[in-house]
Amino acid sequence: MSTSAPILAVMTPTREALIAAAADLLDRGGPEAVTLREVGRAAGVSHNAPYKHFADKSELLAAIAARELSRQSEIIAARDGPVLSARDLMHGYVRRALRYPERFKLTFRRWERDAAGLGEAASQAHGLLVAAVTCAQAAGELPSGDPERMSSLVRGLAHGAADLALSGHLKSGGKGNADPDTLVDDLFDYLRLAAAK
Amino acid sequence: MSTSAPILAVMTPTREALIAAAADLLDRGGPEAVTLREVGRAAGVSHNAPYKHFADKSELLAAIAARELSRQSEIIAARDGPVLSARDLMHGYVRRALRYPERFKLTFRRWERDAAGLGEAASQAHGLLVAAVTCAQAAGELPSGDPERMSSLVRGLAHGAADLALSGHLKSGGKGNADPDTLVDDLFDYLRLAAAK
DNA sequence: ACCTGAACACCGTTCAAGT
DNA sequence: ACCTGAACACCGTTCAAGT
Numbered sequence: 001m002s003t004s005a006p007i008l009a010v011m012t013p014t015r016e017a018l019i020a021a022a023a024d025l026l027d028r029g030g031p032e033a034v035t036l037r038e039v040g041r042a043a044g045v046s047h048n049a050p051y052k053h054f055a056d057k058s059e060l061l062a063a064i065a066a067r068e069l070s071r072q073s074e075i076i077a078a079r080d081g082p083v084l085s086a087r088d089l090m091h092g093y094v095r096r097a098l099r100y101p102e103r104f105k106l107t108f109r110r111w112e113r114d115a116a117g118l119g120e121a122a123s124q125a126h127g128l129l130v131a132a133v134t135c136a137q138a139a140g141e142l143p144s145g146d147p148e149r150m151s152s153l154v155r156g157l158a159h160g161a162a163d164l165a166l167s168g169h170l171k172s173g174g175k176g177n178a179d180p181d182t183l184v185d186d187l188f189d190y191l192r193l194a195a196a197k
Numbered sequence: 198m199s200t201s202a203p204i205l206a207v208m209t210p211t212r213e214a215l216i217a218a219a220a221d222l223l224d225r226g227g228p229e230a231v232t233l234r235e236v237g238r239a240a241g242v243s244h245n246a247p248y249k250h251f252a253d254k255s256e257l258l259a260a261i262a263a264r265e266l267s268r269q270s271e272i273i274a275a276r277d278g279p280v281l282s283a284r285d286l287m288h289g290y291v292r293r294a295l296r297y298p299e300r301f302k303l304t305f306r307r308w309e310r311d312a313a314g315l316g317e318a319a320s321q322a323h324g325l326l327v328a329a330v331t332c333a334q335a336a337g338e339l340p341s342g343d344p345e346r347m348s349s350l351v352r353g354l355a356h357g358a359a360d361l362a363l364s365g366h367l368k369s370g371g372k373g374n375a376d377p378d379t380l381v382d383d384l385f386d387y388l389r390l391a392a393a394k
Numbered sequence: 395a396c397c398t399g400a401a402c403a404c405c406g407t408t409c410a411a412g413t
Numbered sequence: 414a415c416c417t418g419a420a421c422a423c424c425g426t427t428c429a430a431g432t
Contacts, residue, residue: 012415014415014416030307035404035405035406036405036406036407037404037405037406045415045416045417046416046417046418047405047406047417047418048406048407048408048416048417048418049415049416049417051406051407051408052414052415052416053415056406056407057405057406057407101307105306105307107364108360108361108364108366109302109364110227110298110302110363110364110365111364111365119365122366126366143387148375149375149379149380149383152358152361152367152375152380153354153380153383153384155357155361156354156357156358156361156367156377156380157350157353157354157357157384158357159357159360159361160352160353160354160355160356160357160358160359160360161349161353161357162357163305163356163357163360164305164349164352164353164356166307167304167305167306167307167308168307168308168316169305169319169323170349170353178345178346178349180353182346183346183349183350183353186346186350187350187354190340190387190388190391191387191391193340193390193391193394194387194388194390194391197390209396211396211397232423232424232425233424233425233426234423234424234425242396242397242398243397243398243399244398244399244424244425245397245398245399245425245426245427246396246397246398248425248426248427249395249396249397250396253425253426254424254425254426
């Protein structure tokens with residue numbers, strides 16, 4: 001029974017330490033602070049030991065992004081309370097983006113290939129949202145229609161609001177009422193109105 | 198009368214050539230392709246001539262971002278036809294993001310200071326949207342309320358949909374109906390329904 | 395005022411060994 | 414199988430001059 005382990009957990013300790021060190025450097029000083037030499041130093045290995053675990057620097061960064069997407073799913077799935085609503089899911093999305101801005105920006109870079117199982121981690125997180133949206137549609141809180149499409153709509157807003165906030169493009173207004181969480185609530189409120197026809 | 202010139206037009210030709218060369222390198226090969234040496238070569242000057250016009254590399258990149266925001270405003274303002282609707286404005290926003298993905302990503306980096314008049318260029322573009330949103334609210338196409346806040350909502354969705362599309366996070370669905378333009382239209386359709394109470 | 399060439403420190407990557 | 418140290422090409426930045 002205990003022989004089956006999560007796929008992503010199959011990692012040598014050194015590899016995991018390298019990813020952790022790189023993520024830490026990223027959080028502290030942005031992408032420019034992530035040098036393979038500093039990563040190796042922080043992980044207690046030589047400056048080119050990373051090449052035994054990743055093809056190049058880009059692959060190490062992709063591993064950070066994949067880890068971040070997986071953690072997002074884990075945080076949601078590990079809740080013992082009631083299932084999160086689509087609205088709460090999006091508030092969590094915004095919250096994590098604002099808490100780890102550099103990881104957020106890194107996660108949504110334009111990655112070349114389907115590197116480091118990044119696609120699987122992303123679709124798993126998206127699946128949880130689609131389920132929550134379907135539930136909200138059944139309750140009449142969201143308009144009916146393709147749940148995938150509705151999920152993309154609400155996530156598009158949450159993602160854009162978070163990204164605009166991080167890049168400082170949401171504070172032009174004097175009242176300061178346009179923070180990402182407010183916009184998420186606004187959208188859900190309007191969608192409920194639209195659902196009531 | 199003709200003595201007053203646009204502020205951003207006050208630039209030495211070399212400075213402008215450096216920005217153009219850097220933007221071109223960015224479009225072709227992403228941020229990693231933008232090296233000061235290559236920029237100088239493309240502009241026909243030495244590899245450190247940029248330091249006579251910009252404090253460092255970051256300031257040159259910020260100048261590209263500011264130019265991109267200004268152009269966005271110019272494109273909108275230079276139309277001789279009828280004033281663009283808020284919906285068309287957002288379609289144009291998505292269109293430009295997909296056409297120049299690297300510039301789009303660069304524009305929404307987390308810039309340190311208010312570098313290179315980036316803030317002014319951004320608020321000018323935002324002002325055009327607020328005007329269009331106010332107009333749509335008067336016509337009953339959008340719910341009433343603070344126009345700034347409503348503008349942030351629609352731009353948040355357009356921005357997020359474009360960014361998700363660029364990073365490949367919008368193609369998970371099988372039907373492929375979740376492209377950014379569709380999401381923009383969906384939002385405006387739902388908002389019109391909500392406006393009709 | 396604007397530009398150049400040499401120089402320095404640093405980084406990604408490779409390679410020949412080492413256990 | 415995993416790691417190390419030296420080496421190479423490249424890049425951002427600085428500086429002393431040059432016109």
